[in-house]
Amino acid sequence: MSRLANTRELLPGRADYDLRAPVLRADLLAGLTVGVVALPLALAFGISSGAGAAAGLITAVVAGIVAAVFGGSPVQVSGPTGAMAVVLAPIVAVHGTASVALVSILGGVVVLVAGAARLGRLVGYLPWPVVEGFTLGIACIIFLQQIPAAVGTAAPAGRNPLPAAGAALAGAGGAVVGWTVATVAVVVATMLLLPKLHRGIPASLVAVAVATVAAEVTHAPVPRIGHLPSSLTPALPHFSFGVVHDLAGAVVAVAALAAIESLLSARVAATMTRGGPPVAPTRPDRELVGQGLASIVSGLFGGMPATGAIARTAVNVRSGARTRLAAIVHAVVILAVIYAATGLVSRIPLSALAGVLLVTSLRMVPPAAIREVVRASRSSAITFAVTALVTVAADLILAVEIGLLVAAFFALRHLAHAARARRDTLPGPAADGDEHIAVFRFEGAMFWGASERVAAEIAAAADDVLVVILRLSRLHILDATGAKALGETVEELEARGIAVLLKGVQDHHQHLLTTTGALRAGGHLFTSFDDAAAHARAHVRRVTAAPGQAR
The missing domain is CATH 3.30.750.24 (STAS domain)
Structure with a gap:
């Protein structure tokens, strides 16, 4: 009986929802708000990963619904994220866009098994400086990855984002550059100024709309998103043991990142809901099961691996979400765009989405958080800096591993001195x-x-x-x-x-x-x-x- 009860903890149930009028109204409004905010991010992260805007939209819809229903956090919003885009970009450069769906499915299976094996609580062992350093490194990579699009040049495939950004700046020139830089400037200015007028305005969506209208009116020669799917249809990716062998390292990296980022996001959401209206507690093992299923289904529809999205989850909580219905509504809002407005969305300039991600990267790690971790102790500052540097210079999973080793070294050193x-x-x-x-x-x-x-x-x-x-x-x-x-x-x-x-x-x-x-x-x-x-x-x-x- 106890084993059956433990299994039920990993599955959805009636208690996940509260259909009382006040709660229902709050969830619907929160879901609508997050859907509006998530739309440009889904497009941007899809393009940034190399999988394409369509993959970003598909992931936001399919994974957003599946993770909301099966996940362990009542207010988590899942979909494509900047960290996952960073991991996928070199995979796409080496193996092509066709590999994304297979990596998503296989990575999802690994995360699902981890959840069933009750490994969800392991994220609690990640030290705070490692988490902050990892996040700062991700923010830097996202920022650097947008520079080629921001100056109207093509990013060199497969190169580290730091030299790639330098090469893009050195090779910038021609008539397109001026239009591209102007578009980015409009988006950045709009996103920075609108919240000062009213925090409830979806600044990223308004910024993209303004830039798109301006590009259409002026007939600006800037690259656009282009064709998008007008429906969602499942399609199995090409599968062979040889391909799986070649992608084994990528699958492990994707699964590790999906688990870590999702559990960290859920943990942040849990801290944000304290002191507010009652919200069901987060279940880390069920969260892994839900995220694993979300990535599997997303891959079957041609999408990307999914993770919990900290920024969108924060918007969801601040908008008053109480149950997982809000995250479902957010996905339905994006689904409506796919069926009703693909023509309009296809005209969005790529440089406008680059501007959105530039601002997003700057907001990922508040300066106050950096000051706190640096001032906490010399060991925390070193761990933070090493993790951030390795994230930018080498590899995300390697950065977490090295960050853990550095943190463990200082912890053992402190323990040895105290003995x-x-x-x-x-x-x-x-x-x-x-x-x-x-x-x-x-x-x-x-x-x-x-x-x-x-x-x-x-x-x-x-x-x-x-x-x-x-x-x-x-x-x-x-x-x-x-x-x-x-x-x-x-x-x-x-x-x-x-x-x-x-x-x-x-x-x-x-x-x-x-x-x-x-x-x-x-x-x-x-x-x-x-x-x-x-x-x-x-x-x-x-x-x-x-x-x-x-x-």
């Missing part, structure tokens, strides 16, 4: 012979990063003593290396004629300490510090009373 064996005092009034007893209280961790230093400190500080008491009740972390070092320290001290007493050994450390020799004799182990001190004092009196034994 220590402090010199402690004996309980009760001082007694004769106490100078021959050394007490060390372990704190924090005794692991491979600190064990050698801590053991050396104990051995060096126990020169003129007869008894050493090791207090282990506050030793929270002990690994095999630490236990081995502790056992060797006990052996070394006993070889020098020093009795070693261990107090407060925790139950889960007993096996390690026994196998490494630290607990060979039962008389060495005490549960009470008073008992250990009494035994140590008795031992000192006995030894010093013997002729020739005093030190």
Whole structure:
């Protein structure tokens, strides 16, 4: 029964929706708002990825509905995103646009399996500086990718966006450049100025509309979006084991990004809904299942891999969304455009969408967030910078991996520095012979990063003593290396004629300490510090009373 209940947690149900009039009205208005905002972004990200504007629209509709129904966040909005466009661009450059649908399906299967395997909570282990650095790197890549379109030149296929942007600027020239730059300037100015007049105005949509009308009136010679589908029809992509083998690395990258970005977006949405109207909690495992299904179905319709979109999700929450109906409505709004207004949309200048993405990239990481992570600590600043640089210069998944390694290095370094064996005092009034007893209280961790230093400190500080008491009740972390070092320290001290007493050994450390020799004799182990001190004092009196034994 418990297994059946766990399975039901991954599936949609009646409790996902609230059809009371106030909630229904709020969801409908929020969905309409997000749909208007998402339309130009879906077009822009589709083109930026190399898959085309049609793929962006298809993903926004198909994946938007499937992820809303099956996903784990009640307010998450899914579709094409800038990060996924960044990952797909080199894949398209190498394998062609036909590979996108297959990568979407296979990547979706991987994400679906991860959700079924209950791996959704792993995103909680991503450090904050890594997340912020990754986001900044994505923003920089999106910005750089728009420069060729912004200056009216073709982007070199398969090149890193930084040198590609430089080559585009160096090769800019001709009559088209002036029109293109003017179009971008109109979009950027509109998007920056309109929110100052009224925050409720969909600035990106108005900016694209203004630029499109201006281009039509002036007959500007700028490239347009072109043909778009007027309907949605499923079509299986070409499949062969050879193709799958060639795309294996791309599939892993897409799946990893889809899972990470979706779970991060859902986590951000959950924090935004706190303190407002009651919203169902996010289920990370179900979110992965929903995103996996969304990418699979999107690929079957010729779309892109889907992820949760942080910006659109934020708009959804701020617009008052309460249930997943809002995300469904957003997809229906875009679907209406596909069936009713493809002719108008096809006339949108590509440079107008480049302008939208330029502004979007600038807003992805607020300056306040950068200041916070940089000022938090030197280690967080270094982790943040390294993750961002590797994201731009190399690869997104590699950037997360290196960011995690850097964060882990600093965490272990901090843990190692915090690990220590402090010199402690004996309980009760001082007694004769106490100078021959050394007490060390372990704190924090005794692991491979600190064990050698801590053991050396104990051995060096126990020169003129007869008894050493090791207090282990506050030793929270002990690994095999630490236990081995502790056992060797006990052996070394006993070889020098020093009795070693261990107090407060925790139950889960007993096996390690026994196998490494630290607990060979039962008389060495005490549960009470008073008992250990009494035994140590008795031992000192006995030894010093013997002729020739005093030190």
